[in-house]
Structure formats: C-alpha cells, structure tokens
Amino acid sequence: MNIVPKHRSGLVLGxxxxxxxxxxxxxASAERRAVNxxxxxxxxxxxxxETIRRLAAEPDRRTExxxxxxxxxxxxxxxxxxxxxxxxxxxxxxxxxxxLPVANAALGPLVAVISMVPPMAVLPILFIVFGLGELSKVxxxxxxxxxxxxxxxxxxxxNLPREQxxxxxxxxxxxxxxxxxxxxPQVMPRLIEAVRLSxxxxxxFLISAEAIAADVGxxxxxxxxxxxxxxxxxxxxxxxxxxxxxxxxxxxxxxARRGFPWAYVAEPR
Amino acid sequence: xxxVSIRDVWVEYGDQIVLERINLEIASGSFxxxxxxxxxxxxxxxRLILGQEQPTxxxxxxxxxxxxxxxxxxxGVVFQRYSVFxxxxxxxxxxxAYEFEASKVLGRLTGTxxxxxxxxxxxxxxxxxxxxxxxxxxxxxxxxxxxxLAIAQALARRPRLLLLxxxxxxxxxxxxxxxxxxxxxxxxxLDMTVIMVTHDLKEAFALGTRLIVLDRPRLDPQAPGRxxxxxxxxLDLQRAGRGPTLKFSTPLDPSREH
Numbered sequence: 001m002n003i004v005p006k007h008r009s010g011l012v013l014g015x016x017x018x019x020x021x022x023x024x025x026x027x028a029s030a031e032r033r034a035v036n037x038x039x040x041x042x043x044x045x046x047x048x049x050e051t052i053r054r055l056a057a058e059p060d061r062r063t064e065x066x067x068x069x070x071x072x073x074x075x076x077x078x079x080x081x082x083x084x085x086x087x088x089x090x091x092x093x094x095x096x097x098x099x100l101p102v103a104n105a106a107l108g109p110l111v112a113v114i115s116m117v118p119p120m121a122v123l124p125i126l127f128i129v130f131g132l133g134e135l136s137k138v139x140x141x142x143x144x145x146x147x148x149x150x151x152x153x154x155x156x157x158x159n160l161p162r163e164q165x166x167x168x169x170x171x172x173x174x175x176x177x178x179x180x181x182x183x184x185p186q187v188m189p190r191l192i193e194a195v196r197l198s199x200x201x202x203x204x205f206l207i208s209a210e211a212i213a214a215d216v217g218x219x220x221x222x223x224x225x226x227x228x229x230x231x232x233x234x235x236x237x238x239x240x241x242x243x244x245x246x247x248x249x250x251x252x253x254x255x256a257r258r259g260f261p262w263a264y265v266a267e268p269r
Numbered sequence: 270x271x272x273v274s275i276r277d278v279w280v281e282y283g284d285q286i287v288l289e290r291i292n293l294e295i296a297s298g299s300f301x302x303x304x305x306x307x308x309x310x311x312x313x314x315x316r317l318i319l320g321q322e323q324p325t326x327x328x329x330x331x332x333x334x335x336x337x338x339x340x341x342x343x344x345g346v347v348f349q350r351y352s353v354f355x356x357x358x359x360x361x362x363x364x365x366a367y368e369f370e371a372s373k374v375l376g377r378l379t380g381t382x383x384x385x386x387x388x389x390x391x392x393x394x395x396x397x398x399x400x401x402x403x404x405x406x407x408x409x410x411x412x413x414x415x416x417x418l419a420i421a422q423a424l425a426r427r428p429r430l431l432l433l434x435x436x437x438x439x440x441x442x443x444x445x446x447x448x449x450x451x452x453x454x455x456x457x458x459l460d461m462t463v464i465m466v467t468h469d470l471k472e473a474f475a476l477g478t479r480l481i482v483l484d485r486p487r488l489d490p491q492a493p494g495r496x497x498x499x500x501x502x503x504l505d506l507q508r509a510g511r512g513p514t515l516k517f518s519t520p521l522d523p524s525r526e527h
Binding site for chain 1: 428
C-alpha cells in the first residue's frame with residue numbers, strides 16, 4: 001500500500017488493461033476467422049476500420065447523408081436539450097426547495113415519490129402523449145434525470161452552513177439576494193458534478209428511446225444493425241458513444257475547475 | 270449605539286426549558302461578555318437577539334422598539350466559523366454588504382456606485398489589516414485572518430449592535446491576543462454595543478465592561494429539561510478598584526421573582 005506509481009509509470013499502468021483487452025480481441029478474432037472465414041461475431045480490425053471509413057466519410061445511398069455524423073448530431077441534440085432542461089429545472093427547484101422551508105414542505109414529498117417512478121416504465125405513456133418524434137425522447141431524459149438533480153441540489157443547499165445564510169441576512173440581504181449571491185454560486189460546482197453523474201443515465205434513456213422508435217440516432221443504428229449481426233458497425237458505435245460521454249464528462253470536470261476554482265482548493269494537486 | 274432591554278424572556282423547546290426569566294438592561298455602548306457552561310443557552314440567547322429565534326415568552330426591545338423577527342443589518346454577527354463566503358475574494362466578501370444594500374434585484378453594483386463601495390470596503394480591510402490580501406479567497410487565509418475578515422464584513426453596514434459567538438475560540442493564543450487588540454479600538458471608535466459569547470474567562474474579563482453568567486442553578490434529575498438557565502452572576506467590570514472576582518461577588522438569588 002505504500003508503493004505509489006510515479007506519473008509516467010501510472011500512465012503506463014492505466015494503459016495496460018486497455019492494451020490487454022485489444023490484444024485478446026485481436027487474438028480471438030483471428031482464431032475465429034481461421035476456423036470460419038464468414039464469422040460475423042468478432043470482425044477483424046481491418047474490417048471495422050473499413051466500415052468506420054464508409055460510415056464516417058461516404059454519404060448513405062438512400063438518404064445522401066453521412067450516417068455516423070447524422071446519427072451523432074441527432075443523438076447529441078436530444079441529449080443536450082434533455083440534460084440542459086434537466087439541469088436548469090433541477091437548479092431552480094433545488095434552490096427553492098433548499099432555501100424555502102414552505103416550498104420543501106409542499107413539493108419535497110412529490111419529488112421524492114416521482115424520483116421512484118422507473119422512467120422506462122412511463123416510456124409508453126410518453127410515446128402515446130408526445131408521439132414518436134423528438135419530444136418523447138427528450139422528455140424521457142428529463143423525466144429520468146431531473147428528480148435526481150432536484151434532490152441533489154436541495155441537499156447541496158441544505159449542506160451550506162446555516163451561519164452563512166444568517167450572516168448574509170445580517171448584512172441586509174433579502175431571501176432573493178441570499179439565493180442569488182450566496183447560495184447559487186456555491187451550488188454551481190455541485191450542479192456540474194451532478195450533471196456529470198447523470199450522463200450515464202441520460203445516455204441509457206436516450207439509447208433505449210431510440211432503440212424503440214426513431215429513424216436516426218446512435219441507439220437507433222446499433223439496434224438496427226443488430227438484425228444483421230453487423231458487429232463491425234455495432235462495436236465501433238459503442239466505442240464512439242463511450243468516447244463521446246468520456247469527453248463530455250472530462251469537459252464538464254474542467255469547466256467546474258476553471259469556473260469555480262475556490263471550490264477545489266482543498267484537493268491535493 | 271443602542272440599548273437592549275430583555276424583559277422576562279423564556280425559551281422553551283417543547284418540554285425543555287432552555288432559558289427562563291431573563292431580565293437584562295444592556296446600556297448603549299457597553300461590551301457584554303457572556304459566559305457559562307456548555308448547554309446553558311448562551312448561543313440561544315445570542316440567536317434571540319440576532320432574530321434567528323423567537324422567545325417563547327417575553328419581549329426584547331432595541332432602543333425601546335420590539336426587535337424585528339428576522340436578522341437584519343442593524344445587528345452584525347461574527348460566528349466562530351463559516352462567517353465568510355468561501356466563493357468570494359476578501360474584497361468582495363466586504364463589498365457584498367454594500368451590494369445587498371444598494372442593488373435589490375441583481376445584488377451587484379456597477380460604475381461609480383461600485384467604485385465608491387470598493388473604496389469603503391478597502392478602508393474597512395485596512396482597519397483590520399487585510400488590505401494586502403484583497404484578492405485572495407478565504408481558503409487561502411489563516412484562521413485569524415478569516416475572523417478579521419468576518420469582523421470587517423460585519424462592520425460594513427455599521428450595525429448598532431455587534432454579536433460575537435465565540436469569535437476567537439478556534440484561534441491560537443497569540444492570534445487571539447492580536448484579535449483582542451483589534452476589536453476593542455473598533456468597538457470604541459464605532460460606538461457599538463457588543464455582546465460576546467465566550468468560553469474563555471480571561472478573555473471575558475479582559476474585554477468586557479460587564480460580565481453576565483448564564484447557568485442552570487436547579488436540576489431535577491427526573492426531568493432534566495424542567496429548569497432552564499438564568500442569569501447567575503451579573504458583574505460590572507468598570508468598577509474602580511482591584512476589579513471584581515467571582516469568589517467575592519454575591520450570586521443573584523435564582524429563585525427570586527423578577
């Protein structure tokens with residue numbers, strides 16, 4: 001427990017499991033191909049690279065759109081609208097519930113109950129009410145993520161030392177001014193952290209909704225290709241989605257550190 | 270400057286009586302040291318005057334008018350911890366007091382008003398010796414500097430009454446002595462009435478013009494919440510002579526009816 005890896009050896013150590021997985025895949029793929037040249041389950045890297053090139057560079061014959069980019073754009077748009085709306089709602093309600101005991105008494109139990117409704121169970125309702133278009137997919141993300149954000153923000157507000165709120169009032173601040181100048185800036189880093197944690201669930205809801213009813217999108221493509229056992233499409237798509245959410249997570253983490261440096265001073269550098 | 274009258278104040282939480290029969294006339298401009306064992310209701314007493322809590326019975330008058338039921342700019346406060354805003358720099362921690370005053374909707378000042386408020390804030394920071402740290406965040410300050418900032422912040426709105434809740438309790442003895450040397454001239458200069466809760470008897474005697482001791486003189490073992498704390502000693506520390514000692518003062522008769 002006292003052996004701490006240095007920066008470079010740490011990077012190498014972190015890279016090793018990835019290299020191992022790739023090596024095992026390549027080995028298994030070659031083995032299966034040797035037995036059955038028509039094998040579709042583990043396509044070799046060369047075949048996947050060719051598929052990626054075709055999806056990312058050549059327009060589709062039917063729609064004349066480049067499949068990978070139109071899928072990515074559609075999915076990211078749904079995700080951004082859904083998460084953006086959720087973050088805004090979560091922040092607004094979280095502040096109200098955290099600061100105003102009356103609002104908490106009135107809405108707290110409702111939020112607690114709604115957050116227990118499994119979002120996938122209401123997906124049929126969303127399809128019926130909002131149709132099969134964009135709206136139902138966005139609403140699913142909002143429905144799945146917002147209650148968590150509201151509860152997390154309420155807790156973040158409640159965790160602020162009571163002394164600070166009293167102090168602000170003794171400097172003449174109204175409830176509105178306390179919310180705007182004392183509470184809001186202090187819970188912003190926590191909001192970003194909560195959105196980071198929500199990325200996984202948001203993608204889950206997005207891909208589920210796209211799998212069931214869509215004509216474009218990353219999840220739609222994966223589930224479409226499943227019918228043809230087209231692992232050479234599915235595997236790169238999964239890797240692409242993983243990369244996208246990793247980049248978003250990293251970008252949000254950087255945003256929080258750059259925008260709110262005072263919130264991270266206690267962390268060792 | 271302001272006088273506080275506390276008339277027959279009781280604080281009860283359900284069955285539990287925390288304070289009972291508190292009657293005090295606090296003269297304008299006095300420096301009250303409030304001491305007592307843990308759980309004797311010192312902080313409750315301070316919260317009453319702050320407006321954070323309401324007495325169950327009795328009234329508190331500030332210069333003859335009943336105390337408003339919420340904390341307000343006429344009563345400044347410094348707590349032992351968490352008194353400053355961690356997301357604002359030293360200067361902005363003081364500036365925010367003026368922004369609360371002048372900008373009701375946005376809570377922010379611009380232009381000339383902002384420059385004037387900054388100048389006022391800087392003068393206050395100079396007064397507590399923090400002028401060179403104006404752009405640091407509180408987390409970069411030592412405990413003593415944070416408390417000095419809290420004091421500057423509390424003075425920004427020129428409160429008539431300054432409430433200190435064990436303000437120097439978390440500081441080392443050297444820093445504490447510096448803080449004592451800081452607070453007394455500020456109190457004289459600004460003509461405030463100060464009420465300070467402390468655990469440190471030496472501090473209480475050194476700073477205060479009057480010492481008030483809260484304690485629970487009666488305890489019913491079958492009902493520990495039955496009797497609350499009362500004022501057991503009330504000493505005038507400005508008396509000429511050698512200065513009072515607890516041993517020779519006469520305790521107030523706790524059963525006496527006021």
